[in-house]
Amino acid sequence: MAFVLVQHLSPDHESTLSDILSKSTKLPVLEATHGMAIRPNHVYIIPPNKSMTVSRGILQILPRSAFGPHLPIDHFMRSLANDRQQYAIGVILSGSGTDGTQGLDEIKAAGGITFAQTEA
DSSP, rough: OOOEEEEOOOOOOOHHHHHHHHOOOOHHHHHEEOOOOOTTTTTEOOOOOOOEEEEETTEEEEEEEESSOHHHHHHHHHHHHHHHGGEEEEESSSOSSSSHHHHHHHHHTTTTTEOOOOOO
16 A cells, blocks of 8 residues: 655645654655656655646646645545545545545545544
């Protein structure tokens, strides 16, 4: 299994998530790049100010849309549901707003597994 982490960041904020996770796991932690093949036992982090999808196991890095709300989690999970169907697993750990809700619904509709953290 591979792990792909999509987080909300300000468009001009650099993420330190790769550095933090690299100190906490023996798995390789990589900032995703366009055309990168997803490999088992690796962790992939969305780059700042980008959107990301997956198609045929290959990550596609896209410019962040200037129009409408930025919903990177829904955007990625929709593509994951389409690409992996019943093998997709979606997890929402925290946050505010609804980004990820539609993506989880699509994973579930494709036969995949979904988890969401409940409010404390």
